[in-house]
Amino acid sequence: MNTASAQANSTSSADAATKGAISIRNVTKIYDPGGVNVLAVEDCSIEIAPGEVCMIVGPSGCGKTTLLNAIAGFHSITSGQIDLDGKMLCGPGKPLADQGADRVVVFQNGALFPWKTLADNVAYGPIVQGTMTKAEAYGKAVDMLAEAGLSGVAGKYPGEVSSGMARRAEIVRALINDPKVLLLDEPYRAMDALTKSIMHESLLEVYDRTKVTIFFITHDLEEAIFLGDRVIVMTTRPARTKKIVDVKIERPRDYRLLSSEEFRVLVEETKGAVHEEAVKAFEAGERELA
């Protein structure tokens, strides 16, 4: 195993910046639970440039995850089209995108396989795709974990490490597939503020190294502005784009940004839009209950 890890090559790829353009055009999704139509996403269009960090913010249950599921190929769309690098993922005649390792998902509650060690978890993708032998994949997994500062826990099971380490390992597990797009669904939701800020810096560090396109769903506005190139505020259900905030803050970024004036101005600017939608969502929820 150790010889394999010594031979394994480095992680980042040279052409990473030239791929991963996502084009979401007029996408509508209607769920049909028991004959009652629920409009989850309506006529939603988002263009994401290659290597962009696109943050999606919106009230709970507004349809953000529906969009992510459509890109990942977990759910179909009702109309519209989603392209990846100019090739149609799903659209007219093909409502459900094929699942593929070019769009790896990191989940809300963490989905490291509890029955595999961190290294085996990371090695999983290349092994099932058949792109590496088991020894190669394991060696590369160990190397990549070490790069992420997780060399000491590569042989541990997910249940034995902290949630922060597990989440970092999960991002490593996604990156070993060399994806075009990283789809993150509120990955740091349940974390305390301190762990969260460490997670953010580690994600930014990964991003600066790989320049992978990131589609990141969150509730946390400050997180959105700290990490993103653009923050897209969604309306309450059905989801449409309400406001797009460009974050023209230079990279690399670090925690000092959080106390800067330009950061606070951006947060204030976005907060109004998000709050408005949150109130609407809350009132809609009350109507449903009444």
Next chain:
Amino acid sequence: MAQATPNTEKSKSRIGKFVSNVTFWRGVVAILVFLVLWEIGAQWKGWFGYMMPFVGKVAPPTDVIAIWMEVGQQSGYWLSWWLSSVRVFVGFLAAMIIGIPFGLAMAVNKYFRGIFFPPFEILRPIPPLAWVPASIIFWPTTEMSIMFITFLGAFYTIVINVLGGARSIDVQYLRAAQSMGASQWDLFSKIILPGTLPSIFVGAAVGMGITWEVVLAGEMMSGGGQQGGGGLGFFIWGSYMGGVMDQVIVGMISIGVAGYISSSLIRYLGHVCMPWRRMF
């Protein structure tokens, strides 16, 4: 030799650790206290001048131990252990071999589930003991009919646990695997199977308990086959018929011990097969 030494040392220290464990001694003390209470209850013929149910009717542990020493020298007693264990083991193994794939197939394939789940659910509430007459008629030998009863005892529990376990695997694990390019077979062998293992072992532990429950009834009803060594169930029944109540209790406790050993073995196997659950 040089390699064997640290190994034996390790296992010795593990046993040493086990014996020096507070939990272990708590268990020992609990059993001793129970025996003392039993002794007092058995010796004390009337409590405060009233007849109490059970009290004084059951032989005290000292008598039981004395009889046990006697019985333990007879080969028939140990043959009973052997016969019952074989019946339990064969029935249980058959239940695992058939039940695990059957449960998994029902979990992953909705057509298979649609066809086999309804009849399974109708057969499941039928107690294994209700199968005894049919089993005796159906199977050519008594031995096979008893094993069939033990098989039934474990089968339903194992299938239900496997089915439930496989169906309750977090969909995120499946999606994560799919998004990394896993094939259907990868999903099954690397996600569903390990994800179901905990439920398989729960089913096995419960099923093992049930096989010991039903093997005795099977033996009692079928007469246990050969003379003098028809299994622990027949041992109890024969002792009761012969009016040797002390020996009945010996048989009862033997079953308790056998069941405990069996479930410990399953727990140990679970421990070996699921290293990720060791910290729990």
